[in-house]
Amino acid sequence: MTTTVVxxxxxxxxxxxxxxxxxxxxxxxxxxxxxxxxxxxPTRLLVPTAxxxxxxxxxxxxxxxxxxxxxxxxxxxxRAAADVAAALVATxxxxxxxxxxxxxLRTVAGxxxxxxxxxxxxxxxxxxxxxxxxxx
Amino acid sequence: MDAIGRIRELLDSTDExxxxxxxxxxxxxxxxxxxxxSELGAAASITALAADALWLRLDALVAEAALxxxxxxxxxxxxxxxxxxIAAAELDGNPLASRxxxxxxxxxxxxxxxxDADADDVLLWAEAQAESAA
Numbered sequence: 619m620t621t622t623v624v625x626x627x628x629x630x631x632x633x634x635x636x637x638x639x640x641x642x643x644x645x646x647x648x649x650x651x652x653x654x655x656x657x658x659x660p661t662r663l664l665v666p667t668a669x670x671x672x673x674x675x676x677x678x679x680x681x682x683x684x685x686x687x688x689x690x691x692x693x694x695x696x697r698a699a700a701d702v703a704a705a706l707v708a709t710x711x712x713x714x715x716x717x718x719x720x721x722x723l724r725t726v727a728g729x730x731x732x733x734x735x736x737x738x739x740x741x742x743x744x745x746x747x748x749x750x751x752x753x754x
Numbered sequence: 755m756d757a758i759g760r761i762r763e764l765l766d767s768t769d770e771x772x773x774x775x776x777x778x779x780x781x782x783x784x785x786x787x788x789x790x791x792s793e794l795g796a797a798a799s800i801t802a803l804a805a806d807a808l809w810l811r812l813d814a815l816v817a818e819a820a821l822x823x824x825x826x827x828x829x830x831x832x833x834x835x836x837x838x839x840i841a842a843a844e845l846d847g848n849p850l851a852s853r854x855x856x857x858x859x860x861x862x863x864x865x866x867x868x869x870d871a872d873a874d875d876v877l878l879w880a881e882a883q884a885e886s887a888a
Contacts, residue, residue: 643841646837652814655810731846
């Protein structure tokens, strides 16, 4: 079964800049995922596209060259995800990016972990989903 | 663009165009793949099975190469085995994550006997140590 690691805003920001105070810590998580992929342990890194917007990750920007190479897959804010995210924003008054994380969590099968600096909001948007939260 | 960047760009491409290849496979491997497809439903075809496996291997290889190049440029950023094991415990929701000192001790112990140990080896070692101490 594939294990999924979802990156929230600060995890993305940390990977975008070597000067970010949590860059090294976030790198360790990515290194673990990469090692497991190399050892044929199915593991994937996901980023909801609204999180990319909030974190300022433009895949066409030269500054994104490093993070672009890490195999982090976009989860688009499609029609279904937008409906779920809109309901989460209306109910919990969370940000669009956090709501998109919540919508993404509802579509993931198997073990899932969120790497975030905002564990409270992540638990809120996760709802009843069984999610491991790693707090940066 | 360097090779790593170009490979990543190609892996991320949504271009569905296919090309024929003259790749030669060991006969036994091909038969094993055929059985996996027909009897185990591993993929829609041998070609799909091979393409998926190749994509996954290249995906991991590029990420690993990108990280290695990053550490070459910023050597102090390379995580230690203990740091990786702590990160692995956190990602897994492993109770050991709340005992980082136990993980550091396990990493120090295992690396003496098994220099190629990885983060998951450290966690197994630490769990075994905890079991035997209980």
